[in-house]
Amino acid sequence: MCLINFHFQNHPKYKLIVVANRDEEYKRPTKEAHFWEDEPTILAGRDLQQMGTWLGISKSGRFAALTNFRNPKLPNAPKSRGEIVKDYLTCYLDPIEFISNLKENRHQYGGYNILIGDGNELFHYNNIFDKSIKISPGTYSLSNCSLNTPWPKVKKGMKELNYLTSQSKSEIEIEQLFKLVSDRTTAPVEELPDTGVGLELEQLLSPMFIQMPHYGTRCSTVLLIDANNHVTFVERTYEDGEFLFDKKFEFTAQQ
Template identity: 45%
Template structure:
């Protein structure tokens, strides 16, 4: 997952509105979102190479998503798969706070990542990349509008600023949340001006290509967009538009 926009306990009808794009190499094998055969309480896609997932939700209300952290540090070949962070939490009986406390001591086993993890009571953010001595731990999120890409939560990259603005304009002030409007936000392909681009060590040309909310290159890009709505009665609407391979999936259930 490379873009997550979400409204948390900040809408009159919905306790969570989440919109996400998964960016990945087109040739990496995966399955679209579905109830896992061996764990039918988990709704998520699956990375068939490493066995984890990029985002998922369970019938008892646990939810999690991960993004890679894109920085100048070289990637470790022996690092553990970041997608397993999501699946391990969702399949566990551990609370999100306890899971993240345990993860803090193991963060160095992975390349840079961000995770959003929680349940219907609390939502947390954690990154294994230390920002500074004052902001190096687990954050329990307050009600608000958030954006996460391949840097720290709410880092003002153009796609985050633009995505949050569009979410506020078209979603936050409407009693009914139009799912197709959220998908149109996730499909935004505006390239940011050079003077607004971050410098993550990949060069200006690649920074341009990676700057839109929706990414498309010959070998890498947005493979799926997902919208998750959880209303105040804990009714979940989970809609996924997959592009590689093409498919649409719609699930609804009530958290127990």
């Protein structure tokens, strides 16, 4: 997962609005969103290589989403980051306790950002900076550095999601959210960050929706939790940048 835009506790209808893109190698085996056979309370896509996930929600309304921290100089770590999302969705720890455990084991994983919580409270933790915060009401964006780092797609995602939510005082159009993260415009060279991957790759990775020969946006996800804990989860799957299909799920979280 390389881009998560979200609007929290600041809308008349929805407690949480999430619109996110997962970017990955095209060849990496993946199963689209479903309720897992071995963990039937989890609704999420699944990485079939490590059996974890990048974004999901449980039937009780526990939510988690993860992005990698981009720095090619970081050493390899023994554990898969996708386990973190799965572990939060299946455990009974509150977010503060869960983050405390993450801090103790932060070197077991490659660099990452994690969002955890539900529609009522939300937390962010970054294991590279070893910093956690409780999210206040508002609009945010998270890519491959930290929360609201002013990369071009982060700034654009925040601005456009804030505009959409401000214009909609009731039901928000799911297609508008998908359109937001389908933008394939590359950023100007002078606005690019320097994460150590080289200028050419920085530019290829700069759009909200990435399309490269062997790597790019594999799916987009919209998650809505309304004031009555009704959950709407829509995943849009792509292949080589082309739309394949949508999967939609709706249920009421049993909090």
